[in-house]
Amino acid sequence: MVLTVSTVAAHFGRDIDRALRKIEGMIRHARDSGAGLLVLPSATLGGYIGDLRDPDHQKMDPPPAVDLDGPELASIADMARDLVVCLGVTERGDGEIRYNTAVCLNGGGILGTHRKVHLPMGESRIYTAGTTFAAFETPVGRIGLMTDFDKTFPEAARTLAFDEAKLVACLSAWPASVTRLADRLSNDRQARLFDLYDCARAAENQIYLVSSNQTGTFGGMRFLGQAKIVDPSGDIIGKTWSKSGMVTEDIDVEANVYAARRSMNHLQQRRTASYHVPPEGDRENGEH
Template sequence: MGLTRIATAAAHFGRDLAFDLRRVAALIEEARGSGAALLVLPDGTLGGAFADFGRVDPEHLPPALDPDGPEVRQVARLAADLVVCFGYSEAGESGERFSAAACVSGDGVLGRQRKVHLSAAEALHLQPGGGFAAFDTPAGRLGMLLDYDKAFPESARALAADGAGVLACLCAWATSSRAPTLTRDRQARLFDVYDCVRAVENQVVLVSANQAGVMHGTRFLGLAKVVGPEGATHARTGSRPAMVVAELDVDAELTAARRGRHHLAERRQEAYVPDRVSPL
């Protein structure tokens, strides 16, 4: 495919959908102006994140949206020639709720993902998704991870094994409650480690977007970034709202990383089954 510009954002989104859609429109225009082909936005782009799990009053939860509803269609119209990944709270057919992501362009929805791994607090309000699948887009074959999903090696591996060369990781990852600075924040360290390790172990490009700012007393990290398949960070924001753009040849990066050691091809699946593992 040659050189591709990939944009990702650290941005704040809240419960006001009209505000969120205006911010999405502005970020899409900024990405388009930079020549980007792909833009990754955070978990909770529409409606904000699950920032305060202690409140069970429905007015404090993100609005649950129809996955084929007007808000999703509006983002697709705004995207036009761009490929845009964004997160929202999805209303299920039977009244259940999911943390979800959609990947859209002007042609409509290209791919969907529901968050599979839920924290104990999230499980009070959400149902888990059922698995991971990659999909084809004009910007290449992609897969999406939502927030806590990236803490599990199997999540990214499933998408890479399904042919994804780019993993879009949409997050609402918060700071540690007692950390005095970002450089000493345990969650900031974990956030960065997961981004780099998932890229390296699967030899893919990982595009990490995150919420920024504060909601209901929860402060989000920001730290959006684009990581190459050998662990190099090509572009990165700080903790404040910002967008960064990285230009790279995804196919060439993957080929170079896999030339000497091809992690996916050299797996030994038969050795990973617990009841077959021998200590000898």
């Protein structure tokens, strides 16, 4: 069965009402394109933090938190109707706890969520880390979710692939390098890594990876864009580059994942007895 997928590179800031109006237009555009799945960036509602190196000052202007059963996501579900939409929010937890959460929903409500597990640099002073990766059923098939830095770790996408996700949506607010500034975004180290991780995670697991990202600037960061759809061979079949936009492609998930795995199935051909994984926190084995 052919599925039409749309993914977005766009700027989202603190103004949630403005974001809801923007999302409504994107849903309309995706639906007009025949899409069954729309992937929006991380931090779609309320924006991201403004400084990864020292986010403490962002506590004066933190991303607004929402409840998963609150009116904001209910409004997007009403807009979505039969369209499956993935977007990022700051989820309100107990007390002062906040999660960087990816949400998948349609008109029937929330289909699945993912709390970002890997928190880079100072992000852990704003958010609490999630603890799991798990796929879930949707009207467009069984999918998995990751949030930006999660894609850096092969185990994240591999866990979702073993949980029978043949399509993984990775929602990002991925900035240009904050430590090695480049003269142009195309020369930026993080721009190269962002594409590299997307393609590697798709190819090594022989799955589709649908990648979204923020654009523009917020606080001290400039976001890369580069929303894309990557096939099970690791080839980019549609991309927005650095500017805001939406890319839409028709994909046959079952047929193409089957074709990729038919002769060389990476999941089945692993030799786990040969792999050594150091215990978590084992500094003698190189963990920092």
